Each structure stands twice: as structure tokens, then as C-alpha cells.
Amino acid sequence: MTAVAPLFSDPYRQRFAAFMTNRREPDAIARLRRTAFDRFTALGLPARQQEAWRLTDLSALQAIAFQQPADAVVDAEVLPALDTPAHRLVFVNGRFAPKLSRLHALPNQALVASLGQALLTHPEWVEPYLDRLPGLENHAFAALNTAFWEDGAFIGLPHGTVVDAPIHLVFYATGNDSAVHPRLLLALEDGAQATVVVEYRGAGRYLNAPIAELQLGAGAVLDYHQVQEESLQAFHLGGVRVQQGRDSQAHLHLLSIGAQLARTDLEALLDGEGAHCSLNGLTLVRDTQFSDIHIRVEHARPRGTSEQIFKSVLDGKAHTVFDGMIHVCQHAQKTDARQANRNLLLSKQAHANANPRLEILADDVKCGHGSSTGFLDPDAEFYLRARGIPAAQARALLVHAFANDSLNRIRLTPLRERLARVLADHLALDIMEAE
Amino acid sequence: MLDIRNLHVTVEGREILKGIDLVIHPGETHAIMGPNGSGKSTLANVIAGREGYTVTGGEILFDGKNLLEMDPETRACEGLFLAFQYPVEIPGVANLYFLKAAVNAVRKYRGEPPVDAMDFWELVNERMALVKMDESMLKRSVNEGFSGGEKKRNEVFQMAVLQPRFAVMDETDSGLDIDALKVVADGVNALRGPERGFLVITHYQRLLDYIVPDHVHVLVNGKIVRSGGKDLAMELEKQGYALYNEEPGRARRAA
Numbered sequence: 241m242t243a244v245a246p247l248f249s250d251p252y253r254q255r256f257a258a259f260m261t262n263r264r265e266p267d268a269i270a271r272l273r274r275t276a277f278d279r280f281t282a283l284g285l286p287a288r289q290q291e292a293w294r295l296t297d298l299s300a301l302q303a304i305a306f307q308q309p310a311d312a313v314v315d316a317e318v319l320p321a322l323d324t325p326a327h328r329l330v331f332v333n334g335r336f337a338p339k340l341s342r343l344h345a346l347p348n349q350a351l352v353a354s355l356g357q358a359l360l361t362h363p364e365w366v367e368p369y370l371d372r373l374p375g376l377e378n379h380a381f382a383a384l385n386t387a388f389w390e391d392g393a394f395i396g397l398p399h400g401t402v403v404d405a406p407i408h409l410v411f412y413a414t415g416n417d418s419a420v421h422p423r424l425l426l427a428l429e430d431g432a433q434a435t436v437v438v439e440y441r442g443a444g445r446y447l448n449a450p451i452a453e454l455q456l457g458a459g460a461v462l463d464y465h466q467v468q469e470e471s472l473q474a475f476h477l478g479g480v481r482v483q484q485g486r487d488s489q490a491h492l493h494l495l496s497i498g499a500q501l502a503r504t505d506l507e508a509l510l511d512g513e514g515a516h517c518s519l520n521g522l523t524l525v526r527d528t529q530f531s532d533i534h535i536r537v538e539h540a541r542p543r544g545t546s547e548q549i550f551k552s553v554l555d556g557k558a559h560t561v562f563d564g565m566i567h568v569c570q571h572a573q574k575t576d577a578r579q580a581n582r583n584l585l586l587s588k589q590a591h592a593n594a595n596p597r598l599e600i601l602a603d604d605v606k607c608g609h610g611s612s613t614g615f616l617d618p619d620a621e622f623y624l625r626a627r628g629i630p631a632a633q634a635r636a637l638l639v640h641a642f643a644n645d646s647l648n649r650i651r652l653t654p655l656r657e658r659l660a661r662v663l664a665d666h667l668a669l670d671i672m673e674a675e
Numbered sequence: 676m677l678d679i680r681n682l683h684v685t686v687e688g689r690e691i692l693k694g695i696d697l698v699i700h701p702g703e704t705h706a707i708m709g710p711n712g713s714g715k716s717t718l719a720n721v722i723a724g725r726e727g728y729t730v731t732g733g734e735i736l737f738d739g740k741n742l743l744e745m746d747p748e749t750r751a752c753e754g755l756f757l758a759f760q761y762p763v764e765i766p767g768v769a770n771l772y773f774l775k776a777a778v779n780a781v782r783k784y785r786g787e788p789p790v791d792a793m794d795f796w797e798l799v800n801e802r803m804a805l806v807k808m809d810e811s812m813l814k815r816s817v818n819e820g821f822s823g824g825e826k827k828r829n830e831v832f833q834m835a836v837l838q839p840r841f842a843v844m845d846e847t848d849s850g851l852d853i854d855a856l857k858v859v860a861d862g863v864n865a866l867r868g869p870e871r872g873f874l875v876i877t878h879y880q881r882l883l884d885y886i887v888p889d890h891v892h893v894l895v896n897g898k899i900v901r902s903g904g905k906d907l908a909m910e911l912e913k914q915g916y917a918l919y920n921e922e923p924g925r926a927r928r929a930a
């Protein structure tokens with residue numbers, strides 16, 4: 241049963257040794273990496289015997305000997321853009337690409353920079369945030385990320401700082417069986433506000449295993465969007481940790497479209513009274529794609545609110561997993577927590593697993609969850625066709641209606657509009673018509 | 676224009692229509708009346724091409740073309756319209772967009788370019804006034820949260836915009852107050868003309884005061900047991916269907 245882990249970790253051990261030679265970085269970071277690598281070795285790659293990984297089949301991933309990525313140059317045209325001025329950081333194979341990036345002036349002492357750069361210029365600011373948030377303790381890919389991250393982004397907004405323009409982080413991988421472990425650290429001090437768009441793209445076969453740590457001080461407001469449009473041969477295994485202070489608001493959007501196998505584990509800790517966390521997920525998969533979302537929202541303080549809406553549209557033989565836990569601690573009275581999972585099957589071979597869970601230790605709370613999986617409504621399809629609309633267009637319209645509801649929750653207009661076009665292309669719908 | 680010959684239909688193995696013959700010429704309006712469960716909606720749905728019905732015998736010709744071979748959208752593009760007894764709610768699809776998609780689908784079928792935005796808006800406004808529909812309904816999702824009467828009005832509105840050559844109205848008057856009833860009738864009457872045909876399914880003679888039919892048929896237990904002029908509706912209103920409801924032999928005698 242443990243045969244897999246040593247086999248897998250040996251090449252990893254060699255890779256790690258090579259990785260650690262010639263690294264110039266503070267000792268504290270090196271220690272962090274070694275500890276994390278030991279944790280990874282102890283954990284091994286997740287196995288299906290583990291309850292949380294029961295439905296995630298990593299055998300295709302385990303069969304590949306992933307490499308440290310090579311330096312690569314990519315054409316700016318393959319990178320996604322936001323149709324609005326943005327602070328833009330681009331990473332190719334996990335390494336900062338300054339020529340493709342564009343940073344504008346920031347207010348106060350705000351810092352938006354590559355993580356490597358930020359560690360050089362502001363170590364006293366960055367180090368206390370790195371790998372400090374709770375959650376994902378037993379997540380092998382989180383440990384792997386801490387051991388192997390080469391670069392990533394640091395977003396630090398001091399007290400009361402509001403950055404209006406979106407911060408656009410683009411991670412592009414060029415394949416060749418490389419393993420990329422980008423890191424994102426975001427620290428919003430009390431009252432700070434930011435809008436962040438993280439995009440994952442690539443070509444060919446690779447493993448992208450990013451970790452994001454999002455810390456919100458009291459009253460901070462974050463709009464965070466994660467758009468996963470990896471290459472269809474890629475593996476995406478990501479983690480997001482969120483910690484929220486009093487009255488903070490985190491609006492988290494997770495879009496999952498690419499990759500042969502994708503999984504995101506997200507843990508949000510509402511650690512201050514009256515914190516609000518909204519989670520909006522949309523997954524579009526087809527053929528033999530597998531896409532998995534594991535969520536844990538922990539209400540640790542009173543009067544917190546959380547709202548999760550996860551939708552997926554599955555075609556072909558695609559398979560999705562939604563596993564969502566709402567945990568309400570004993571003292572988190574007056575918590576209001578909601579969770580909904582809706583899956584639309586476009587083919588009889590598609591398969592959606594839903595596992596909504598509640599653990600409530602407080603007695604004065606409002607919690608609700610629901611899950612539904614079904615096919616398109618044949619009566620609605622007939623109604624459209626009876627008015628002359630061809631069957632394929634009728635179905636596309638109904639799918640669009642189902643999914644567009646998720647996009648409408650995105651407040652960042654240029655992103656919402658671009659994703660609406662992505663959705664329309666996905667459905668071969670004429671979007672101009674749909675407006 | 677619509678020619679139904681000896682139509683037999685089963686639903687889940689049960690015979691619902693047991694040999695329907697009905698010929699409707701251009702310019703004619705026919706009414707079908709009959710007790711609950713007699714097969715009126717089944718006939719309407721089979722004409723429109725809904726799944727779940729098996730035609731075990733007979734045929735339907737629309738302008739000489741075999742209707743039963745066409746899929747529902749082709750029938751609609753050929754000029755057929757069904758006003759649903761139970762209009763379907765479609766969350767997330769705006770009424771106006773839906774209507775434009777339908778108009779353009781029909782135009783494409785005819786080899787015409789998509790409708791000009793201004794022309795479409797004019798047509799919509801004119802037809803909205805005809806059925807006294809509020810503009811706010813255009814932005815709302817198709818039938819979602821509409822009251823029973825609003826749904827029926829929306830059916831007539833769609834018909835008025837699409838201007839089909841032949842329309843089946845399945846109990847479009849049910850659940851309507853008297854003002855709404857007149858609106859529905861106005862919608863139908865505005866379209867009536869020498870080229871168009873209507874098949875109006877109703878339980879109530881009062882609709883036929885406003886939409887005066889050329890022929891009235893009584894459908895009982897899957898068969899047309901009697902046909903007559905508009906006075907037949909009045910007679911049914913007084914007598915009910917008891918006369919036809921017994922065993923088939925008596926029904927035939929009554930006819």
C-alpha cells in the first residue's frame with residue numbers, strides 16, 4: 241500500500257537536492273523548504289485509500305516523471321489580457337517574466353511584486369506570511385509547493401489601502417512534462433481592498449500545482465478570481481488558503497475549464513466576527529476531463545456568513561467531484577452558512593459526484609445545503625424548438641442560462657465579459673445574439 | 676391546409692387518439708371541445724411534434740407535406756404554432772432574446788437575413804400593445820414567475836410576433852378573466868385572414884363568442900363524436916358531454 245510513495249519520492253528527492261543547490265535566499269526560507277519536503281516525503285502522494293482522495297485518480301500523473309521546468313520565452317499573444325488597465329505580473333513556467341509584466345504606481349506603501357523580488361526588498365514583510373495560514377496541513381501538493389516554489393506573486397496592502405485597478409496574475413506553462421509550483425501570497429491589512437485575477441494557462445503536458453495564501457485583516461475586501469484554462473493535457477492540483485478577520489469580505493470565484501485532471505482544495509477560516517465569504521464556482525468539462533473541488537469553510541467566530549454556489553456543466557465522459565464542508569465551531573453563534581451544488585449533465589456518460597457536508601457545533605445558526613444533478617429539461621427544450629429554434633441551439637441556450645448565472649456574480653466587468661465569450665465559444669453560441 | 680387522416684396515437688402503450696379525421700382549409704377557424712382527458716392536448720402536441728407520443732396509424736399533412744416526418748423546429752419554421760396549455764418556465768433566458776432567436780430561426784429557414792434590430796423592436800412594440808403586455812415582461816426570463824394569465828398572454832404575444840400560418844391554441848382561455856379573454860381573442864382575430872388557419876381548443880363557449888369558429892368538433896375518448904357549426908358550442912354548454920360520454924355506440928348515434 242505504501243509502495244507508491246517511496247517510488248515517487250526518490251526522483252523527487254534528487255530533484256529537491258538539485259533544486260536546493262545554488263539557491264540564494266534567506267536561511268529561514270531554506271529551512272521552510274526542507275521542513276515542507278520532509279512533510280511531503282512523510283505524506284507521499286495522495287492515495288485513493290485516503291477518504292479525501294477517494295475519487296481523484298492520480299495514476300496518470302504518477303506514471304509521469306515530471307522535471308524541473310526549463311526557461312522558456314512565450315509570445316505575449318498567447319497570454320490572456322484584461323480589457324482594462326491592470327497591474328500585471330506574468331510568470332512563465334513559474335518564473336517571473338518582467339518583459340511581459342506591467343506595474344503601475346501604487347498608493348501608500350502598497351507592494352505588488354514577484355515573490356522573489358519582494359523577499360529581496362522586503363523580507364521582514366514577506367516572511368511572516370509565507371506558509372503561515374492554517375489549512376491544507378495534510379495536502380501533499382501544498383507541501384510540495386512550499387518545497388519547490390520558484391516564484392510567484394506578493395500582494396501586500398497596508399492598512400486602509402485601496403487598489404482600484406485589478407491585479408492580474410498570469411501563470412503560463414510550456415509543457416515538456418515540467419512541474420511548476422507557483423506561489424501567491426496576499427496580505428490585506430485592516431480595511432485594505434483589492435481585486436485579483438489569477439489565470440492559469442499553458443500548452444502541452446505539465447503539472448501545475450499552485451498554492452495561494454489569502455489573508456484578510458479586519459474590514460478588508462477581496463475580490464479573487466481564479467480562471468483555470470490549462471492545456472487539455474495538463475494536470476492542475478492547486479490549493480487556496482483563506483483567513484479572514486473581523487467584518488472582512490472575501491468574494492472568491494473559481495472557474496475550471498481546462499486540464500485533463502484538475503483539483504482545487506480550498507480552505508477558508510472565518511476567524512473574525514461578522515466575516516463574510518462568498519464562493520462562486522463554475523466548471524465546464526467535456527470528453528474525459530476530470531475536475532474536482534474540495535471546499536472547507538470554517539466558521540470560528542460569531543455572526544459570520546458564507547455562501548457557496550458551485551455549478552458544473554459536463555459533456556462526454558467528463559467527471560466532476562464537489563466535496564464541500566461547512567464547519568461551524570462551538571462559539572460561532574449566529575452563523576449563516578449556505579451551500580449549493582448544481583450539476584448539469586449533457587451526456588449520459590458524464591458523471592458528477594456531490595458530497596455536501598455540515599458539521600455544526602454551535603446551536604444558534606442558520607445553515608443550509610443542497611445538491612442537484614440532472615439533464616436539460618426536455619419540456620424547456622421542446623418549448624424552444626416549438627418556436628423554430630433548432631435543437632442544438634435550444635440546448636446551448638439552456639446550458640448558457642444555467643452557467644451564465646455564475647458569471648453574472650462576477651463584478652469585474654471586463655473579466656465577466658471575456659468569460660461570457662469563453663462560455664459562448666464553448667457552447668458554439670453567438671454571444672452577440674445572446675445579449 | 677391541415678389534413679388529419681385516421682390518426683391513431685398511443686402514450687405509454689395506451690391508445691389516446693382512436694382515429695381522428697379533421698380537415699382545416701386556409702381561412703378557417705375550428706374549435707375542439709371535449710371533456711378532460713379526452714385527448715385534446717394529445718392532438719395538439721402530436722401536431723407540434725412533442726416527444727412521448729407514438730403515432731400508430733394515420734397521417735397529418737400540412738400543405739400537402741408529411742408533418743409527422745418533420746422535427747418540431749421544422750414544423751414551426753413551416754408556419755405552425757402551438758400555444759401551450761401549460762407554458763414552460765425557462766429561467767435565465769430572457770423573453771425578448773428568446774423571441775428574437777425564434778424570429779431569426781424562422782427567417783434563416785426561409786433563407787432570409789436576420790431581422791433588423793429596429794424593425795424587430797417596432798414589431799415587438801406593436802404586438803405588445805395588441806396583447807396589452809407590459810414591457811417589463813420582455814426582460815424577464817421566459818414565463819418565469821409569470822401569473823397564469825400572464826403566461827397565456829405571453830403565448831398570444833409570441834404568436835402575434837411570429838405570425839404563423841396555422842396556430843393551435845390549447846386552452847389559451849383557461850384561467851383568464853374576461854378582460855384577458857378579450858385580449859387573447861383580439862390577438863387571434865388580428866391574425867385571422869384568408870391564408871391562416873386556427874384550431875382552438877377550449878372548454879368554454881364564451882371564448883367562441885369572441886373568436887367565432889367556422890366549425891366546432893366534439894372530442895370524446897379519442898374520437899371526434901360530433902361536428903357542427905358555432906351553435907354546437909352553445910348546445911354543449913347547456914347539455915354537457917353526458918350524452919357522448921357513455922359507451923361508444925351511443926356517442927355515434929348522437930353524432
Ligand SMILES: Nc1ncnc2c1ncn2[C@@H]1O[C@H](COP(=O)(O)OP(=O)(O)OP(=O)(O)O)[C@@H](O)[C@H]1O
Pocket residue numbers: 686687691709710711712713714715716717718727760
Ligand atoms: N405524457 C403522458 N404520459 C401519460 N399519460 C398521458 C400523457 N399525455 C397524456 N396522457 C393521458 O392521455 C389522456 C389524454 O390527455 P390529454 O392531455 O390529451 O387530455 P385533454 O383532452 O387535453 O384534457 P384536459 O381538458 O384536461 O386538458 C389522459 O388520460 C392523460 O392522462
Ligand SMILES: [Mg+2]
Pocket residue numbers: 715716717760845846
Ligand atoms: Mg389539455
